[in-house]
Amino acid sequence: MKHVLSLMLVASGAMLGATVAVPSLAADAPPRPKVDAAKGEQLFTNGDAARNIIACASCHGPGGNSPGAANPKLAGQHAEYTYKQLVNFKVKEGAKTPERVNPVMNANVAGLTDEDMRNIAAYLGTQALKPAVARNKDTVELGQRIFRAGIAGKGVPACASCHGPTGTGIPSQYPRVSGQFAEYTEAQLVAFRNGTRHNNVPMAEIAGKMSDAEIKAVADYIAGLR
Protein backbone atom coordinates (compact mmCIF):
# COMPACT_ATOMS: atom_id res chain seq x y z
CA MET A 1 0.00 0.00 0.00
CA LYS A 2 2.81 2.33 0.94
CA HIS A 3 4.40 1.46 -2.40
CA VAL A 4 1.21 2.05 -4.37
CA LEU A 5 0.71 5.39 -2.64
CA SER A 6 4.19 6.59 -3.53
CA LEU A 7 3.72 5.47 -7.14
CA MET A 8 0.51 7.50 -7.34
CA LEU A 9 2.26 10.53 -5.94
CA VAL A 10 5.07 10.17 -8.43
CA ALA A 11 2.60 9.81 -11.31
CA SER A 12 0.61 12.89 -10.32
CA GLY A 13 3.81 14.83 -9.64
CA ALA A 14 5.17 14.00 -13.08
CA MET A 15 2.09 15.54 -14.68
CA LEU A 16 2.64 18.83 -12.92
CA GLY A 17 5.89 19.30 -14.79
CA ALA A 18 9.59 18.88 -14.42
CA THR A 19 10.12 21.66 -11.90
CA VAL A 20 8.15 20.01 -9.10
CA ALA A 21 10.21 17.94 -6.68
CA VAL A 22 8.21 14.88 -5.75
CA PRO A 23 8.49 13.59 -2.19
CA SER A 24 8.82 9.86 -1.81
CA LEU A 25 7.03 8.32 1.15
CA ALA A 26 8.46 4.84 0.98
CA ALA A 27 11.67 4.62 2.98
CA ASP A 28 13.17 2.04 0.61
CA ALA A 29 12.72 4.15 -2.56
CA PRO A 30 15.48 6.72 -3.05
CA PRO A 31 14.25 10.06 -4.41
CA ARG A 32 14.35 10.14 -8.18
CA PRO A 33 16.56 12.73 -9.93
CA LYS A 34 14.62 15.64 -11.42
CA VAL A 35 13.61 15.13 -15.04
CA ASP A 36 15.91 17.20 -17.26
CA ALA A 37 14.66 17.83 -20.81
CA ALA A 38 17.88 19.68 -21.74
CA LYS A 39 19.92 16.57 -20.93
CA GLY A 40 17.39 14.57 -22.93
CA GLU A 41 17.86 16.85 -25.93
CA GLN A 42 21.63 16.48 -25.73
CA LEU A 43 21.51 12.68 -25.63
CA PHE A 44 18.80 12.44 -28.31
CA THR A 45 20.66 14.75 -30.67
CA ASN A 46 24.26 13.64 -30.16
CA GLY A 47 24.16 10.23 -28.53
CA ASP A 48 26.98 9.37 -26.14
CA ALA A 49 29.99 7.69 -27.74
CA ALA A 50 31.54 6.86 -24.36
CA ARG A 51 28.47 4.78 -23.51
CA ASN A 52 27.97 3.43 -27.01
CA ILE A 53 24.62 5.23 -27.47
CA ILE A 54 23.88 6.19 -31.09
CA ALA A 55 22.27 9.60 -31.70
CA CYS A 56 18.52 8.97 -31.80
CA ALA A 57 18.17 11.91 -34.19
CA SER A 58 20.18 10.02 -36.82
CA CYS A 59 17.06 7.94 -37.43
CA HIS A 60 14.23 9.89 -35.79
CA GLY A 61 15.24 13.28 -37.20
CA PRO A 62 15.97 16.57 -35.43
CA GLY A 63 13.54 17.02 -32.53
CA GLY A 64 11.98 13.64 -33.32
CA ASN A 65 10.52 14.80 -36.62
CA SER A 66 11.63 11.83 -38.66
CA PRO A 67 11.74 12.80 -42.34
CA GLY A 68 11.00 9.32 -43.72
CA ALA A 69 8.55 6.53 -43.07
CA ALA A 70 11.28 4.02 -42.15
CA ASN A 71 11.38 5.55 -38.66
CA PRO A 72 8.42 6.87 -36.64
CA LYS A 73 7.94 10.49 -35.68
CA LEU A 74 8.39 11.04 -31.95
CA ALA A 75 7.91 14.83 -31.70
CA GLY A 76 5.00 15.99 -29.58
CA GLN A 77 4.30 12.57 -28.11
CA HIS A 78 3.20 12.42 -24.46
CA ALA A 79 6.22 11.87 -22.26
CA GLU A 80 4.60 9.12 -20.18
CA TYR A 81 3.89 7.09 -23.31
CA THR A 82 7.38 7.55 -24.78
CA TYR A 83 8.97 6.58 -21.48
CA LYS A 84 6.82 3.45 -21.31
CA GLN A 85 7.83 2.39 -24.81
CA LEU A 86 11.53 2.77 -24.04
CA VAL A 87 11.05 0.60 -20.94
CA ASN A 88 9.07 -1.93 -23.01
CA PHE A 89 11.88 -2.24 -25.56
CA LYS A 90 14.13 -3.50 -22.74
CA VAL A 91 14.04 -7.11 -21.58
CA LYS A 92 12.48 -7.24 -18.11
CA GLU A 93 14.37 -9.11 -15.45
CA GLY A 94 13.44 -12.79 -15.66
CA ALA A 95 11.78 -12.46 -19.09
CA LYS A 96 13.11 -13.99 -22.33
CA THR A 97 11.87 -11.37 -24.77
CA PRO A 98 10.94 -7.70 -24.40
CA GLU A 99 7.27 -6.70 -24.42
CA ARG A 100 7.95 -4.81 -27.59
CA VAL A 101 10.16 -6.73 -30.01
CA ASN A 102 12.11 -4.68 -32.54
CA PRO A 103 15.77 -5.60 -33.03
CA VAL A 104 16.84 -2.03 -33.86
CA MET A 105 15.20 -0.41 -30.83
CA ASN A 106 15.92 -3.33 -28.51
CA ALA A 107 19.61 -2.63 -29.18
CA ASN A 108 19.26 1.17 -28.96
CA VAL A 109 17.73 1.21 -25.47
CA ALA A 110 20.23 -1.24 -23.99
CA GLY A 111 22.60 1.48 -22.77
CA LEU A 112 19.92 3.90 -21.54
CA THR A 113 19.40 4.43 -17.81
CA ASP A 114 15.98 5.11 -16.33
CA GLU A 115 16.99 8.75 -15.98
CA ASP A 116 18.05 8.92 -19.68
CA MET A 117 14.67 7.54 -20.75
CA ARG A 118 12.73 10.04 -18.64
CA ASN A 119 14.86 12.95 -19.90
CA ILE A 120 14.50 12.02 -23.57
CA ALA A 121 10.75 11.44 -23.20
CA ALA A 122 10.33 14.85 -21.55
CA TYR A 123 12.34 16.53 -24.31
CA LEU A 124 10.33 14.92 -27.13
CA GLY A 125 7.08 16.00 -25.48
CA THR A 126 8.13 19.64 -25.88
CA GLN A 127 8.80 19.35 -29.63
CA ALA A 128 6.23 20.43 -32.23
CA LEU A 129 5.16 17.64 -34.58
CA LYS A 130 5.57 18.15 -38.32
CA PRO A 131 2.82 15.78 -39.36
CA ALA A 132 2.75 13.25 -42.20
CA VAL A 133 -0.05 13.24 -44.78
CA ALA A 134 -2.72 10.80 -45.96
CA ARG A 135 -2.21 9.50 -49.48
CA ASN A 136 -5.02 7.14 -50.39
CA LYS A 137 -8.22 8.89 -51.48
CA ASP A 138 -10.01 5.60 -52.05
CA THR A 139 -9.82 4.46 -48.44
CA VAL A 140 -10.17 7.74 -46.53
CA GLU A 141 -13.88 7.27 -45.96
CA LEU A 142 -13.47 3.77 -44.56
CA GLY A 143 -10.56 4.93 -42.42
CA GLN A 144 -12.56 7.83 -41.04
CA ARG A 145 -15.53 5.62 -40.26
CA ILE A 146 -13.34 3.15 -38.34
CA PHE A 147 -11.60 5.94 -36.46
CA ARG A 148 -14.79 7.71 -35.46
CA ALA A 149 -17.24 4.85 -35.06
CA GLY A 150 -15.30 1.56 -34.96
CA ILE A 151 -16.41 -1.48 -36.96
CA ALA A 152 -19.99 -2.48 -36.29
CA GLY A 153 -20.51 -6.21 -35.96
CA LYS A 154 -16.84 -6.95 -35.25
CA GLY A 155 -16.63 -5.43 -31.81
CA VAL A 156 -13.97 -2.92 -32.84
CA PRO A 157 -14.48 0.29 -30.81
CA ALA A 158 -13.98 3.78 -32.17
CA CYS A 159 -10.30 4.69 -32.06
CA ALA A 160 -11.41 8.22 -31.19
CA SER A 161 -12.93 7.00 -27.93
CA CYS A 162 -9.43 6.60 -26.53
CA HIS A 163 -7.12 8.49 -28.89
CA GLY A 164 -9.40 11.53 -29.10
CA PRO A 165 -11.36 13.00 -32.04
CA THR A 166 -8.20 14.43 -33.63
CA GLY A 167 -5.91 11.60 -32.57
CA THR A 168 -3.85 13.68 -30.16
CA GLY A 169 -4.46 11.20 -27.36
CA ILE A 170 -4.76 11.92 -23.65
CA PRO A 171 -1.53 12.54 -21.73
CA SER A 172 -0.36 9.64 -19.56
CA GLN A 173 -3.06 7.27 -20.84
CA TYR A 174 -3.39 7.27 -24.62
CA PRO A 175 -0.70 8.15 -27.14
CA ARG A 176 -1.00 10.68 -29.90
CA VAL A 177 -1.45 8.80 -33.17
CA SER A 178 -2.35 11.56 -35.65
CA GLY A 179 0.23 12.82 -38.14
CA GLN A 180 2.27 9.62 -37.90
CA PHE A 181 3.49 7.85 -41.04
CA ALA A 182 0.85 5.40 -42.29
CA GLU A 183 3.50 2.70 -42.77
CA TYR A 184 4.47 2.85 -39.10
CA THR A 185 0.88 2.83 -37.80
CA GLU A 186 0.08 -0.11 -40.06
CA ALA A 187 3.16 -2.00 -38.84
CA GLN A 188 2.19 -1.40 -35.19
CA LEU A 189 -1.37 -2.62 -35.68
CA VAL A 190 -0.02 -5.74 -37.37
CA ALA A 191 2.51 -6.18 -34.53
CA PHE A 192 -0.28 -5.89 -31.93
CA ARG A 193 -2.30 -8.42 -33.91
CA ASN A 194 0.47 -11.01 -34.23
CA GLY A 195 1.87 -10.50 -30.74
CA THR A 196 5.29 -9.07 -31.66
CA ARG A 197 4.16 -6.07 -29.64
CA HIS A 198 2.46 -7.38 -26.53
CA ASN A 199 2.62 -4.37 -24.24
CA ASN A 200 -1.10 -3.54 -24.27
CA VAL A 201 -4.05 -5.94 -24.05
CA PRO A 202 -6.85 -3.69 -25.42
CA MET A 203 -4.80 -2.77 -28.51
CA ALA A 204 -3.99 -6.44 -29.17
CA GLU A 205 -7.69 -7.32 -28.95
CA ILE A 206 -8.70 -4.43 -31.21
CA ALA A 207 -6.07 -5.10 -33.87
CA GLY A 208 -6.82 -8.83 -33.66
CA LYS A 209 -10.29 -8.18 -35.06
CA MET A 210 -9.16 -6.05 -37.98
CA SER A 211 -8.45 -7.16 -41.56
CA ASP A 212 -5.39 -5.98 -43.49
CA ALA A 213 -7.58 -3.66 -45.58
CA GLU A 214 -9.15 -2.09 -42.48
CA ILE A 215 -5.74 -1.59 -40.88
CA LYS A 216 -4.37 0.07 -44.03
CA ALA A 217 -7.38 2.35 -44.34
CA VAL A 218 -7.33 3.60 -40.75
CA ALA A 219 -3.53 3.98 -40.77
CA ASP A 220 -3.65 6.20 -43.86
CA TYR A 221 -6.54 8.24 -42.44
CA ILE A 222 -4.64 8.80 -39.18
CA ALA A 223 -1.59 10.12 -41.06
CA GLY A 224 -3.70 12.98 -42.39
CA LEU A 225 -5.73 13.58 -39.23
CA ARG A 226 -5.23 16.99 -37.54
Ligand code: HEC
Ligand atom coordinates in the same frame (compact mmCIF):
# COMPACT_ATOMS: atom_id res chain seq x y z
C1 HEC B 1 18.84 2.89 -36.52
C2 HEC B 1 17.66 3.72 -36.42
C3 HEC B 1 17.16 4.08 -35.03
C4 HEC B 1 17.88 4.65 -33.99
C5 HEC B 1 19.35 5.02 -33.93
C6 HEC B 1 16.91 4.88 -32.93
N1 HEC B 1 15.67 4.44 -33.32
FE1 HEC B 1 13.95 4.54 -32.20
N2 HEC B 1 12.93 3.49 -33.64
C7 HEC B 1 13.48 3.08 -34.83
C8 HEC B 1 12.49 2.26 -35.53
C9 HEC B 1 12.68 1.56 -36.87
C10 HEC B 1 11.33 2.23 -34.70
C11 HEC B 1 10.00 1.47 -34.95
C12 HEC B 1 10.05 0.21 -34.12
C13 HEC B 1 8.83 -0.67 -34.28
O1 HEC B 1 8.38 -0.87 -35.41
O2 HEC B 1 8.34 -1.13 -33.26
C14 HEC B 1 11.64 3.03 -33.53
C15 HEC B 1 10.76 3.26 -32.48
C16 HEC B 1 11.01 4.11 -31.41
C17 HEC B 1 10.04 4.48 -30.40
C18 HEC B 1 8.58 4.05 -30.33
C19 HEC B 1 7.71 5.14 -30.91
C20 HEC B 1 6.23 4.95 -30.66
O3 HEC B 1 5.47 5.78 -31.19
O4 HEC B 1 5.83 4.02 -29.96
C21 HEC B 1 10.69 5.31 -29.53
C22 HEC B 1 10.10 5.97 -28.31
C23 HEC B 1 12.07 5.44 -29.99
N3 HEC B 1 12.21 4.70 -31.14
C24 HEC B 1 13.04 6.19 -29.34
C25 HEC B 1 14.40 6.18 -29.70
C26 HEC B 1 15.44 6.75 -28.88
C27 HEC B 1 15.22 7.47 -27.57
C28 HEC B 1 16.63 6.52 -29.53
C29 HEC B 1 18.03 6.88 -29.08
C30 HEC B 1 18.46 6.37 -27.81
C31 HEC B 1 16.31 5.82 -30.76
N4 HEC B 1 14.95 5.62 -30.82
C32 HEC B 1 17.22 5.43 -31.71
C33 HEC B 1 14.74 3.37 -35.31
C34 HEC B 1 15.77 3.93 -34.58
Ligand code: HEC
Ligand atom coordinates in the same frame (compact mmCIF):
# COMPACT_ATOMS: atom_id res chain seq x y z
C1 HEC C 1 -9.58 1.28 -25.11
C2 HEC C 1 -8.76 2.38 -25.56
C3 HEC C 1 -8.19 2.29 -26.96
C4 HEC C 1 -8.89 2.17 -28.14
C5 HEC C 1 -10.39 2.04 -28.34
C6 HEC C 1 -7.89 2.23 -29.19
N1 HEC C 1 -6.65 2.36 -28.67
FE1 HEC C 1 -4.90 2.47 -29.69
N2 HEC C 1 -3.85 2.49 -27.96
C7 HEC C 1 -4.40 2.53 -26.70
C8 HEC C 1 -3.32 2.53 -25.72
C9 HEC C 1 -3.49 2.55 -24.21
C10 HEC C 1 -2.11 2.51 -26.44
C11 HEC C 1 -0.69 2.51 -25.87
C12 HEC C 1 -0.23 1.09 -25.70
C13 HEC C 1 1.15 0.98 -25.12
O1 HEC C 1 1.30 1.25 -23.95
O2 HEC C 1 2.08 0.66 -25.85
C14 HEC C 1 -2.49 2.49 -27.85
C15 HEC C 1 -1.56 2.46 -28.88
C16 HEC C 1 -1.90 2.56 -30.22
C17 HEC C 1 -0.94 2.67 -31.30
C18 HEC C 1 0.57 2.69 -31.17
C19 HEC C 1 1.08 4.10 -31.29
C20 HEC C 1 2.57 4.21 -31.49
O3 HEC C 1 3.05 5.33 -31.55
O4 HEC C 1 3.24 3.18 -31.60
C21 HEC C 1 -1.65 2.76 -32.45
C22 HEC C 1 -1.11 2.89 -33.85
C23 HEC C 1 -3.06 2.71 -32.10
N3 HEC C 1 -3.18 2.60 -30.73
C24 HEC C 1 -4.09 2.78 -33.02
C25 HEC C 1 -5.43 2.58 -32.69
C26 HEC C 1 -6.48 2.45 -33.68
C27 HEC C 1 -6.28 2.53 -35.17
C28 HEC C 1 -7.63 2.23 -32.99
C29 HEC C 1 -9.02 1.99 -33.53
C30 HEC C 1 -9.16 0.87 -34.47
C31 HEC C 1 -7.28 2.26 -31.56
N4 HEC C 1 -5.95 2.46 -31.44
C32 HEC C 1 -8.21 2.11 -30.55
C33 HEC C 1 -5.74 2.54 -26.40
C34 HEC C 1 -6.77 2.40 -27.31
